[in-house]
Amino acid sequence: MKRLLLLTAGIVLIALLAVVAPALSARPYLPEPVEFEMAGPRDGDLGAARSGRLRALRVAEPYVSPPLRAPKRFNLLGLRWAGSAEPDIAVRVRPVGGRWGRWTPVGAHPDGNPDAGSGERVTRGVSAPVWAGESDELQYRLSRRVPALRIELVNTTGSSTPADRARTAMRSAVSRVAVAALTPATAHAQAGRPNIVPRAAWGGNMCKPRGRIGYGSVKAAFVHHTVTASAYSPAQSRAAVLAICRYHRNSNGWGDIGYNFVVDRYGTIYEGRAGGVDRAVVGAQAQGWNAQSTGIANLGTFTAQPQSPQAIASMARLIRWKLPLHGAPTAGSVGLVSRGGATTRYPGGQTHSFNRVSGHRDGNQTSCPGTRLFAQLPDLRRRVGGVAPAAPPTGEGDGGGFTGAR
Numbered sequence: 001m002k003r004l005l006l007l008t009a010g011i012v013l014i015a016l017l018a019v020v021a022p023a024l025s026a027r028p029y030l031p032e033p034v035e036f037e038m039a040g041p042r043d044g045d046l047g048a049a050r051s052g053r054l055r056a057l058r059v060a061e062p063y064v065s066p067p068l069r070a071p072k073r074f075n076l077l078g079l080r081w082a083g084s085a086e087p088d089i090a091v092r093v094r095p096v097g098g099r100w101g102r103w104t105p106v107g108a109h110p111d112g113n114p115d116a117g118s119g120e121r122v123t124r125g126v127s128a129p130v131w132a133g134e135s136d137e138l139q140y141r142l143s144r145r146v147p148a149l150r151i152e153l154v155n156t157t158g159s160s161t162p163a164d165r166a167r168t169a170m171r172s173a174v175s176r177v178a179v180a181a182l183t184p185a186t187a188h189a190q191a192g193r194p195n196i197v198p199r200a201a202w203g204g205n206m207c208k209p210r211g212r213i214g215y216g217s218v219k220a221a222f223v224h225h226t227v228t229a230s231a232y233s234p235a236q237s238r239a240a241v242l243a244i245c246r247y248h249r250n251s252n253g254w255g256d257i258g259y260n261f262v263v264d265r266y267g268t269i270y271e272g273r274a275g276g277v278d279r280a281v282v283g284a285q286a287q288g289w290n291a292q293s294t295g296i297a298n299l300g301t302f303t304a305q306p307q308s309p310q311a312i313a314s315m316a317r318l319i320r321w322k323l324p325l326h327g328a329p330t331a332g333s334v335g336l337v338s339r340g341g342a343t344t345r346y347p348g349g350q351t352h353s354f355n356r357v358s359g360h361r362d363g364n365q366t367s368c369p370g371t372r373l374f375a376q377l378p379d380l381r382r383r384v385g386g387v388a389p390a391a392p393p394t395g396e397g398d399g400g401g402f403t404g405a406r
Contacts, residue, residue, distance in 0.1 A: 029175035030203040030238070031158025031168050033246050036072060037080075040149035041065055064141040067094070072160040073136050074153040075236075076129050076243035078251055079106075081146035084124040088143035093135040093229045103141070104229040104301060106130055110248070111224060111360070111368055112258040112295070113287040115339045116348075119211055120284055121253040122341070126152075129247040131240050131299070133230030134159060152251045156203070156239040194317040196261070196277055197270045202238040204274065207245035209256035213275040214282035216291030218326035219334045221319050223377060224259060224285060224297040224360045225307075225369040232299070237264040240299055241272075248284070258284035259297040261318060267310030269318055272297070280326055288344035289363050292336045294322055302370030312376060316383035319357060324389045330356055331386035336363075357381050 073096060079089060086108035094100045107128035114120035125146075132138070134157065158168030199205070232240055245257035252258075259272040260283045272295075275281035285295025296315055298307055323330045333353045340348025343364045352363070359377055360368040 027200065029171045030206070030242070031156065031164070031171075033203070033206055033242060034072065034155040034160040034164070035246060035250060036074075036153050036160075038068070038070060038151045038153070040151065041068070060144060062141065062143050063145045065139055067100075067137055067139050068151070069137050070135075070151075070153055072153070072155065073134060074132060074138075074155050074160070075134065075157055075239060076131055076154040076247060077138060078129045078152045078247055079127040079140060080150045080152055080251065081125050082148040083146065085144065085146050087146060089127055089140065091130055091138060091140045091229060093130075093132040093139075094137035095133055095135050095230060100137075100139075101229055104130060104227060105303070106227055107366065107368075109343065110252050110258070110284075111226070111297075111366065112283070112285040113341060113343055114254060114284040115282070115287060115290045116341060117339075118214060118282065118284075118290070120255050122287075123252045123254070126251060128227050129154075129244055129251070131226065131228040131230060131232060131243065133232065133236070135230065152247065154243045154246050156243040156246070157236070193278075193321050194269055194314065196318075197238070197268060199271050199274060202270055203242040204245070204271070207242060207249055207257065209274045210249065211255045213255075213273075214291070215275065216280050216282045218280045218292070218294045218323060219328050219336060220289075220293045220354050220356050220358060221323060222286045222289065222293050222295050222358055222360050222363065223315070223369050223373070223380070224295055225302045225373055226262075226297055226299050228300050232264070234264070234266050234268070237266070237268060237270070237299060240264075241270050245272075252284075254284050256284075258295070260285065260294045261296045262299055263296060263311050263314050263318070264299040265308045265311050267308070267314040269314050278325060286360055286363050287341035288338045288346070288348070289336055291339070295360075298369060298373060302373035303367070304372065306372040306376055312380055312383065315380060319380075319384045320387050323356060324387050327389045328356065329386065329389050330384045331381070332356060355381065357384055 089106040089108050090103045091106055092101050092103045110123050111128045113122050159165050241262050248254045248257050256273045261272050262270040271277050273281050273283045282291045283295045333355055335351045335353050338346040338348055338350050346352045359374045360366055
């Protein structure tokens with residue numbers, strides 16, 4: 001009997017060690033992302049209309065879905081459909097155990113898109129991603145119906161199922177102890193460079209880039225916002241960056257997250273697209289201008305509310321470091337040559353003058369970075385000030401596209 005008890009205890013201990021093993025590291029534990037999808041309701045499917053005339057009538061109709069319960073908990077969602085229609089979209093979510101949130105407008109195309117000739121897919125028939133916090137229900141409305149609609153869902157907090165939640169809680173507890181015991185003294189940031197959370201710290205190893213990494217030039221900075229239907233805590237910011245990356249890579253079909261940097265409302269700066277924060281990495285953040293700029297996304301929706309002072313200050317530090325690093329001053333204007341594209345305001349080959357710090361809507365057909373944040377850009381430029389350029393790094397491209405691969 002004693003041997004049996006010892007054997008059972010040994011088996012339980014081995015099983016327990018196997019569960020917590022991923023948390024035994026100096027790096028905080030990050031759960032593996034879970035991605036899944038669900039079809040839209042049958043009454044919203046255009047394929048149900050038999051005659052061409054009836055189908056045409058139904059296309060023109062607005063549509064509001066019933067409340068939909070997802071098969072698992074999710075943190076981010078987006079819509080995908082067949083064809084290239086761009087309806088007005090709004091979504092709302094219901095946090096677990098909570099009330100329905102507000103209706104949130106969503107772009108009917110990705111917030112960005114690669115430049116022509118970049119090798120990345122230019123996406124149609126897919127919405128921008130929406131951060132949903134910890135939710136299990138959703139609802140959407142469309143200004144016109146679209147065919148074959150599907151809902152793309154991502155969970156990056158390790159909470160999709162009861163088993164996942166139990167495993168995440170156990171590993172997170174072990175991770176806190178391991179990190180405290182194994183982490184060396186904090187390294188200081190390089191002179192002039194702001195603190196930037198590296199990809200490894202938000203789970204970039206779980207969103208590895210596909211294809212080659214392009215290098216161009218950095219002559220200006222475009223400011224963006226993401227879409228959020230739910231508030232987020234400091235601990236959720238990293239999960240939100242990973243969720244956006246997975247959506248951009250797997251739902252949009254891009255090579256990586258579209259933005260070069262992401263800033264949360266608490267002022268934390270995250271490394272975005274892989275390739276080196278000190279290099280001129282070509283993103284998918286401002287179609288037509290990607291190979292001549294860097295893109296900084298603000299985590300949140302700033303249509304009705306402004307960005308926080310902490311985030312504005314962090315962006316100013318980032319731009320003061322980033323632009324001069326690539327031989328560009330931080331003040332004044334610069335002429336950029338459009339490479340064209342469906343979302344670009346200016347046709348391919350046309351030169352347009354931009355502020356060195358511009359909003360996404362200055363160069364593309366979008367409301368990004370939101371009315372309130374766009375109104376804060378003059379203050380951001382004042383905070384950035386005028387910093388003289390340094391010599392561009394060796395191997396800096398001329399803005400023409402891809403000069404490197406990895």
